[in-house]
Amino acid sequence: MTHPSFPMDLHQVEVPPPQSFFNSLKYSLKETFFPDDPLRQFKNKPPSKKFMLALQYFFPIFQWAPKYTFHFFKSDLIAGITIASLAIPQGISYAKLANLPPILGLYSSFIPPLIYAMMGSSRDLAVGTVAVGSLLMGSMLSSEVNPNEDPNLYLHLAFTATLFAGVFQAALGLFRLGLIVDFLSHATIVGFMGGAATVVCLQQLKSILGLVHFTHGADIISVMRSVFSQTHEWRWESAVLGFVFIFFLLITRYFSKKRPRYFWVSAMAPLTSVILGSLFVYFTHAEKHGVEVIGELKKGLNPPSLTNLVFVSPYMSTAVKTGMVVGIISLAEGIAVGRSFAMYKNYNIDGNKEMIAIGTMNIVGSFTSCYLTTGPFSRSAVNYNAGCKTAASNIIMSIAVMLTLLFLTPLFHYTPLVVLSAIIVSAMLGLIDYEAAIHLFKIDKFDFVVCMSAYFGVVFGSVEIGLVIAIAISVLRVLLFIARPRTFVLGNIPNSMIYRNVEHYPNAKRVPGILILEIDAPIYFANASYLRERITRWIDEEEDRLKATGETSLQYVIIYMSAVGNIDTSGISMLEEVKKITERRELQLVLVNPVSEVMKKLNKSKFQNHLGEKWIYLTVEEAVVACNFNLRASKMNPKKEESEGWNSV
C-alpha cells in the first residue's frame, strides 16, 4: 500500500556547532561583565595610541580638554556660577540633615567636583551632596553615636563611612559589577525617593515650627507624636518665615518650569532666600524671637581629615555598613541622573566608569573633610538648563565655592535655619513624583505595588526597611515569573501558516487531534514540577473538551519551545517525565524549535535520541503538517501505524 506523498520539505533543527567549554564560559563572562565591550576601541591600535586611549578612558578630561573652546567656556562659566548659587545653600542645608556641621556642605562642594571633572564621563552631572543620602547617613550613624554628645567621633565616623562608600563604589566599577545597580527598578526608585522626600520634609517641621525638642525617629508616627505633643513649643514667627519662603521658592520653580528660558529664576531663588532671610534676621534681630540662625562658620578651605578616620571596632563595622548602603543608593541616583541627561544629548555613559569616578571622588573627599557626594538630580538639571557644555562647569562651581569658603562665610552668620528648611522642603516636593506612581498604576499593577511598598516602608518604617521591602518584592516578582511561567494553547490563524495563542487571537483555530502548547520561560528547577503538572492539566482539559464536543481524539502534543531560553537538568528530567506521561496515554510528544542552548542540552542528555529525532521540528507549521500526515497515514492503514508507530516509541 502506498503512503500519501509527503507534502513539503522539512527543515532540520540542528545541534548548534560545538563550542569549547572555555569559549562559551568566556562569552558568558563577557556578556555578564562587559556588555558594553569597552575594549573594542583598543583593537588594532599602536601601543602609544593605546596608552592615550587608556588615559582618556580613565580620565575623560584628556578627551575633551584639548578640544575645549572659548565658546564652551562662556557656557560653562554661566552654568557653573548658577549651580554654585544653588550649591551653597543646599550644601549647608543637607549637612544639617546628616547631623553634620554646615560648613561640611561647602567643603563637599569644593574638592569632589574637581575630581569628577577629571574622571567623570557625564557632561551634565553637577556634583554635590544629596538630601536622601545625607538623611540615610545621618540616621544610620546616629544609631551608633549620638551627634550631640560626641560630635567629634560622629564627624570622624562620617568621614570613615564616606571612605568606605567610595571604596565600595570604585570596587563595584572596577569589578564591573554595575549590574547590581540594575536591581533597583524604576518603580523602587520612584517609591523610595518619594518616601525619603516625605521623611525629609517631616524632619523640617522641627526648624519651621521652632521646636527645641524633637524625636530621633524618622518615621511619620514618631514625628507626628513629637510635633503634636509639644504644641506649646511652636513659634509662630519661625513658622510664618518658613511658609513665606517655601511659597516664594515654589512660585519661582513653577514660573521657571512654565518658561524654561528663565531657568535662572528658580536656580537663583535659594541663594536669594538665604540673602533675604539673613538680612531680615540681621535687621529685626529675629534670632532673639525663636528664629534659630546658623551662627559662626569657620573661614578657610577644607582641612585634611586623613588622620581622623576611625578603624577601630565597634565603629568600623557601622562605618562599613553605612558606607555600603549610602554608597549604592547615591550611586543609583548619580548614574540614573547621568544617563538621563546623556540620553537627551545623545552621548554614552559607561556605568562602570562612572562608578569608579564617583567612588574616587568620595575616597579623596573622605581625606579632605568632605562627606558623601554624588550627582544630585536638581543641581544637574539646573546645570543642563543653564547650558553647560562639559564637566568644566563643575570646576567653575568649585572655584566659586572656594572663594566663598575663603572670604564669604561670615555672611552666613545670620542665615536663619528656617530658610534652609524651606529650601529643603521645596527641593523635596519635586522628588515626590506622584505622576510616575499614577503611570505605574495604569500600566503595571505589580510595579505600583513595589513603588507603594517602598514609599510606605520608608515613611512608616525607615529608609532601610523601605528599600529592603521594595527590592525583595522586585526580586520575588522575577522569581515568580520563573516559578510560574505562562503556558498557552496555540491555534492556527485562518488563511495563514501562523500559530498563535488562542486567548490573544480569539479567531485562531485549534488543530483537530493536536494540542499545541507554548511555554514562555526557561525551564528551570523552580518551575519544572509546575510545568509538568500544568502540561498534564492542559492534556486533561483538551481531552475533556474533545470528549464533550465529540471531535477527533487527541493524538499529538506539540510543545513550542522558542521562548524557552535555557533549560537545566531538572528541566530535562521534566521533559523525560512528560514524555513518559504522554506515552502512557498513547500520545506522541513533539518539540518545536528548541533554541541553541536547549538543543545542546537535549543532545548531550540523549533526550533527543529518546524522543526520536523526527519528533523535533523547526516550525509549528511543519510539525502540524507532519502530524497530520501521520494521522492520515494511520487512518488509511491503522494496523501498520500501530505496529510501526506507537510500539516503537
Added chain:
Amino acid sequence: MTHPSFPMDLHQVEVPPPQSFFNSLKYSLKETFFPDDPLRQFKNKPPSKKFMLALQYFFPIFQWAPKYTFHFFKSDLIAGITIASLAIPQGISYAKLANLPPILGLYSSFIPPLIYAMMGSSRDLAVGTVAVGSLLMGSMLSSEVNPNEDPNLYLHLAFTATLFAGVFQAALGLFRLGLIVDFLSHATIVGFMGGAATVVCLQQLKSILGLVHFTHGADIISVMRSVFSQTHEWRWESAVLGFVFIFFLLITRYFSKKRPRYFWVSAMAPLTSVILGSLFVYFTHAEKHGVEVIGELKKGLNPPSLTNLVFVSPYMSTAVKTGMVVGIISLAEGIAVGRSFAMYKNYNIDGNKEMIAIGTMNIVGSFTSCYLTTGPFSRSAVNYNAGCKTAASNIIMSIAVMLTLLFLTPLFHYTPLVVLSAIIVSAMLGLIDYEAAIHLFKIDKFDFVVCMSAYFGVVFGSVEIGLVIAIAISVLRVLLFIARPRTFVLGNIPNSMIYRNVEHYPNAKRVPGILILEIDAPIYFANASYLRERITRWIDEEEDRLKATGETSLQYVIIYMSAVGNIDTSGISMLEEVKKITERRELQLVLVNPVSEVMKKLNKSKFQNHLGEKWIYLTVEEAVVACNFNLRASKMNPKKEESEGWNSV
C-alpha cells in the same frame, strides 16, 4: 508615480481582548497557588457527593479502603513486615544521630505511619525518621542545649521542634505554598544529600573506632582532628566488628541490586546484623572490651509528650528555627520520594496535600514522644520493591513496631552500637550519588557547580551553610538569566520563510539593510539597561560590518519579541529609549509578535501609538517583506520617502 504593489496580506498584532483587573488577578493567583486545579473534580456534583469527595481529598484512605482486597492485603503484609525489619534498627540508629534516646526511633515508627496511612496520597511511601533530618536537628538543637548535660530539656526541645516542623509543613500545604519546595533544585538536593551522608558517615567513626571523646563539630576538619589526635583511644575490637558488618551490608545490597527478585536479602540484612551482633556480644562479653552496647530500652508504647513541649524563650526561638529548617528539608525528601514512585506506577501526587499529611503526622508525633519523620528514600524503595499496594503497608509496619515495643525491647540490650553505625554507613553510602554528579557535569556545568557547593558547604562548613550556599547560587542563576538575557541576530534559512539565530544555524543568511534581533527573556528592570546597551552594540557592530563589506547600509532594526514573556515599566522605558536611539541614527524600529501581556502594556503605555501601529508585525517574515517593500519604494522615489517616511517618525 505608482508604488510597487504590496506582495502579501499582512496579519495584525491584536491587542488582547480586555480583561478586568480582578479576572486577571484571579487567573494569576490560581496559576500560582492552584496549578493542579484541585477543585476540578467538585464541579457539578450534588452536595452529598461533594462532602464525600472532600473527605476523600483530605483522607485518601476513604478512597482506597472500600476497594481493599485480600490480594492487596497479602502484598501489603509482606511489604509491611519487610520495612518493619528495616525500620527497627534504622530507627534506633538515627535517634542516636539526633542525640536522642534510641527508643524514640521506635516510637517514631509507630504513631506517624498510622497518620500517614490515613492522610497520605502516596501508595509507596514508608514513613519513618531520616538520617539527614536527624543529624540536622541534632546539630541545631545541640548548639542551644547540651544533650549530655540536660537530656530532659533537650528531649523536650526536640518534641517542640517537631511540633513546629509539623505546623510549618501543614501551613505550607494549607496555604498552597508548595512552590517553596520547588526552589530546592535536583542539583542542590544531590549535593546536599551527598554532603550530609558524608558527614553522617564521618560521625560514625566515633563508635566504629570506639572513641570515648569526640568533637561536637560535624565538619570534616573537626572530625579528622578529633580522630587523629586520639589514636591512643582507638579500639581494634570495635573497628573490626564495624568493618565486618559494613562489608556484610554492602555485599547484600550489591546482591539485591543485581537480582531485584531477592530484594528481601538486603532489606533483612540490617535486622540480621542486629541479631548477629547482639548474639556475638552476649556470648563473648565484648561489651567489656570496648564495644559499647545500647543497654536498657524501656518496654511499652509511646508515652504522651504534650505537656513536655517548651514554649519559653530562649528555647522557643531555637525550636521554631530548627523546626522550619528540618521541616522543609524533610518535606523536600518526602515529596521527592513520593513523586518518584508515583511516576513509576503512573498515579498522581498532590504536593500540597502531601505537605498537610506529613505536617499532621509530625504534629501528632510531637504529642506522642515521636520526633521528626518523613518518607525516607531507602525504606520507601524497599516498600516498593516488596510489592506494597497501598498505604496499608505502613499500618502493618506500625503494628510490627508496636509488638516490638511491647515485648521485644529487652532483646536489644546487647546490641552493639557499632552495628548501628555500620547500618547507618551502609545506608548513607547509597545517598552519595556520584553518578548523578557526573551526569550534571556533562549536561549543565552550572548545575554541577551548585551541586558541588552544596556538597562542600555541608562537608567543610555545616548542613545549614551548604544549603544556604546552594540555594543562593541557584537563585542567583535565575536572577542572572533575567539580568543578562541572550540576544541573537536572526537570519533567513535558505529556501524558506523561517528566520533563526545565525549562530545556531550557520547557513541562515542576514537580510541586507535589516538587522533582526531576538530577545529571549522578559524585559524587566533588572535587564532593561543591559538590553539597551546590547541592542545599541548590535547596531554598532552591524553598521561596522556593513561598512567593512560595503553592503547596503542599515535601515531597519526588527526586534522579534516572541520570547519576551512579560515587560514592566522599566522595560517600556527601555523600548522608548531604543526608539529614540534608532531615530537619531535614521533607523526604523520594528517589533514582531509581542505576546499578549506585552501587547497589553505597549498599548496602555501608548508606546504602540508612538511607534506607529504599522511597525508592529505578527511574523518576522511579514516584517521583512514590509521593510523590503519600503526599501524598494524609497529607492524608486527617495525624495518622497524622505518627506513621508523619516520625518514623520
